[in-house]
Amino acid sequence: MNETALLLLAGAILVAALILALARRRDDGAALLAGRLDALAAAQEKQADRLALLSEHQAERLAAQEQALADRLAQATATMTDTLIAQQKTMNEAIAAQNERLASQERAIADRIAAQNETLNAILSGQTERVTKSLEDQAKRAAESAAAIQERLAVLDAARANIEGLGVQVGTLSAILANKQSRGAFGEVQLKQIVEDRLPPDAYAFQHVFSTKARADCLIRLPYPPGPVAVDSKFPLESWLAERDAADDATRAAAAKRFAADVKKHVEDIGTKYIIPGETADGALLFVPSEAIYADLHARFPAVVEEAARRRVYVVSPTTLWAVLGTMRALMQDVRMRAEAGRIQEEVRKLMAELARFDERVSDLRKQFDRASDAIRAIETTRDKITRAGERIAAVELGEAPEALPKP
DSSP states (O other), X not given: OHHHHHHHHHHHHHHHHHHHHHHHTGGGOHHXXXXXXXXXXXXXXXXXXXXXHHHHHHHHHHHHHHHHHHHHHHHHHHHHHHHHHHHHHHHHHHHHHHHHHHHHHHHHHHHHHHHHXXXXXXXXXXXXXXXXXXXXXXXXXXXXXXXHHHHHHHHHHHHHHHHHHHHHGGGGHHHHHHSHHHHHHHHHHHHHHHHHHHSOGGGEEEEEEOTTSOEEEEEEOOOTTTOOEEEEOOOOOHHHHHHHTOSSHHHHHHHHHHHHHHHHHHHHHHHHHHOOXXXXXXXXXXXXXXXXXXXXXXXXOHHHHXXXXXXXXXXXXXXXXXXXXXXXXXXXXXXXXXHHHHHHHHHHHHHHHHHHHHHHHHHHHHHHHHHHHHHHHHHHHHHHHHHHHHHHHHTOOOOSOOSOOOOO
C-alpha cells in the first residue's frame, strides 16, 4: 500500500512537471505535447495495472501470513496446554505418592510409639509389682514384729503376775533358803524363769560349759562388745542366816564377818571361772534370789559390793536382774535392728539403683519421643509446603495467550 501511494505521488509530480514544461514550451508544438501526453497516459495505465496487481499480491501474501500466524498460535497454545496438563498430572501423582509415603511414615512412627508405650507400661508394671511386693513384705514383717511384741508383752504380764505371786509367798522363802540344796535349786529356777521371760530363746544357754571346763548356771549371749555374760545363782547364804539367828552381838558380829568373807570368796571364784578373755565379756553377774538379802548386802556391807565391782562381778536381785536383762534385750534388738537396717539400706540402695536406671531409660524414651515428634512436625511442614505449591500450580490460568510470539 505504501509503494502504490509513492508511485501515484511520483506520477502526479511527473505530470505536473510535464505540464509546466509544456506550458513553458507551448511554442514548441502542440503535436509534441499531444504525443507525450498520450505516452504519459499509456504509462500511467500500465503503472495503474502494475499497482493493482501488486496490491492484490500483497493482500494475498498478508492474508497467508496472518493465517500462518494464527495456525502457529493455535498450535503453540495447544502444545502449552498439553504440557501444563501433563505437568499438573505428574505433580498430582508426585503429591499423591508423597502423601502416601508420609502416611506410611506416620503409621510406622505411631506403631513404634505404641510399642515403646507398651514396653514402658511393662517396665512400670514390673517396677510397681516389685515395689508393692517389697512394701507388702515389709508390712508383713512389721505385723509379725508387732505380734511378737504383743506376745512378749503377754509374757511380761505373766512374769509380773508370777512376781506378785512370789511376793505373796515370801513368807515361805526363809524355809526354802534354810536348806542349801533347796536354796540352790530355787535360785536356778528363779533365774531360769526370769531369763526365759525377758530374753529370746537364742539369747541364752543354761549350764553352759566353757573351754576351761567351768560350768555356769546361765550364759547370756550378748554380741561383741561386750560379749557373752555369765550368771551365777549359788549365793553363800549360811553365814547370813547365822547372823540373823545369832543370840548375842558377839555371835552376830562373827557371823557378819564370816558372811562378808564368804561373799568375797564367792566373788573371787566367779571372777576366776566365768570371766575368760576372748570368750566372755569383761564382767559377770552374781544373782541373789531375795530382795531382802540384796538390800541388806548393799546397806550393811557396801565394801563387799565395791570389792565385787572391782573384780567386775556385779550383784543383782530379781528386780535388778529384770532391769539388766531388759537393757541386754534392748542391746540385742539394737544389734539386730542395725543388721536389719543394713540389709534394708542395701535393698534401698538396690532399689535406688534400679530407679536411676529406670529414670535413664525413661529419659532415653522421652528423647526418642521428642525426636519422633520433631520428625513428625518436619514432615507436616514439608507436606504443608507441597500442598501450598500444588494449590499454586492448580490456580494457574491456562486460557490466556502469550503477549508475543516469535516470528516465523
